[in-house]
Amino acid sequence: MAVAISAEGVxxxxxxxxxxxxxxxVAMLIASEFMPVSLLTPMAEGLRATEGQTGQAISISGxxxxxxxxxxxxxxxxxxxxxxxxxxxxxxxxxxxxxxxAPNFAVLMIGRALLGICIGGFWALATAVIMxxxxxxxxxxALALMYGGQAIAxxxxxxxxxxxxxxxxxxxxxxxxxxIVALNLVWHMIALPSLPARYAQDFRAMLDLLKWxxxxxxxxxxxxxxxxAFTMFTYLRPFLEQVTGVDVTMLSVLLLVLGLAGFVxxxxxxxxxxxxxxxxxxxxxxxxxxxTLGLLLxxxxxxxxxxxxxxxxxxxxxxxxxxxxxxxxxxxxxPEAAGSLMVAAIQSSILLGAVVGGLxxxxxxxxxxxxxxxxxxxxxIAVIGSGRGLLQP
Numbered sequence: 001m002a003v004a005i006s007a008e009g010v011x012x013x014x015x016x017x018x019x020x021x022x023x024x025x026v027a028m029l030i031a032s033e034f035m036p037v038s039l040l041t042p043m044a045e046g047l048r049a050t051e052g053q054t055g056q057a058i059s060i061s062g063x064x065x066x067x068x069x070x071x072x073x074x075x076x077x078x079x080x081x082x083x084x085x086x087x088x089x090x091x092x093x094x095x096x097x098x099x100x101x102a103p104n105f106a107v108l109m110i111g112r113a114l115l116g117i118c119i120g121g122f123w124a125l126a127t128a129v130i131m132x133x134x135x136x137x138x139x140x141x142a143l144a145l146m147y148g149g150q151a152i153a154x155x156x157x158x159x160x161x162x163x164x165x166x167x168x169x170x171x172x173x174x175x176x177x178x179x180i181v182a183l184n185l186v187w188h189m190i191a192l193p194s195l196p197a198r199y200a201q202d203f204r205a206m207l208d209l210l211k212w213x214x215x216x217x218x219x220x221x222x223x224x225x226x227x228x229a230f231t232m233f234t235y236l237r238p239f240l241e242q243v244t245g246v247d248v249t250m251l252s253v254l255l256l257v258l259g260l261a262g263f264v265x266x267x268x269x270x271x272x273x274x275x276x277x278x279x280x281x282x283x284x285x286x287x288x289x290x291x292t293l294g295l296l297l298x299x300x301x302x303x304x305x306x307x308x309x310x311x312x313x314x315x316x317x318x319x320x321x322x323x324x325x326x327x328x329x330x331x332x333x334x335p336e337a338a339g340s341l342m343v344a345a346i347q348s349s350i351l352l353g354a355v356v357g358g359l360x361x362x363x364x365x366x367x368x369x370x371x372x373x374x375x376x377x378x379x380x381i382a383v384i385g386s387g388r389g390l391l392q393p
Contacts, residue, residue: 020191027149027150033115034233046171064112066116072125085188093181096175096181162248231376239370244301277329281390283315
């Protein structure tokens, strides 16, 4: 499925500085990608757009991330991976500058498109690069460290962004991220060792995977699960403002509750997700869809909203571990191709959620958006069934 380009020599000593640099990059990617969620209302007002239209700032990054994840291993097949990662980080910096300075909605979309390329390209290469930075026995530790950046960003980016946006304006939040990303860019150049390409990936490997019915069904189920999550999450701020009736301070507190619960989900999934993963596949859609229904019924109570968001946040981080474990167990012969397809599936679901949710919000109501999320969750549960049909024979 792949053609060797250059053989790897003796694995060097663990490059933990490079791993930390990648962890910071992950944190900045997550913060940049989902910051519009916590700033949706003021961004819409500042750009003279509707909240549904502004939500497409997330969908456009998802669209370009899908394309980048599918093409990056082919387009950059012979390039040194160090400089590919440096280029991806430079695109993130350019994106933040464009978004922060955007005079209109069109420029905002261009900036978010650049971010999408960075997201898709980085995630498609990240795991393979980590495996080359540390000895084999330290790969799980290095991966946990890298995903720790995701957990930190998920916990603190949204509430801090909401709070600072209320004090200084939404543009100031994006400007505040630029020096951190610039520092990360320099850190990449210093800490990352030379990483000559080892394999040239072509599309045949991905097409071969899609011929396996169980793998295709799993991709569809994962897309529905993530699509349900992001239909709700992208438009959470309008719901909390309109239905729960929170101000900026309480909104930041609720987003912090959601984010901190993500640490619990990361810990629990790392501890308990192992062996036969089939019974766990429907759990994210089931619990997160249930929490969305609970918000529709009980969302006027701040206490009820906080409890439901805590459960939702914990399950949101566990979902990544559950589905990536499924991928690793059922695509052992083509892990790189499977990784590209999974990144494309996840980003497609983000695109799906933002588009569907925005249309429902603009044309109907925020309640309709949350009902759409529940419908997608039910569809995901139906496709998964018992989970046994998603396993490699």
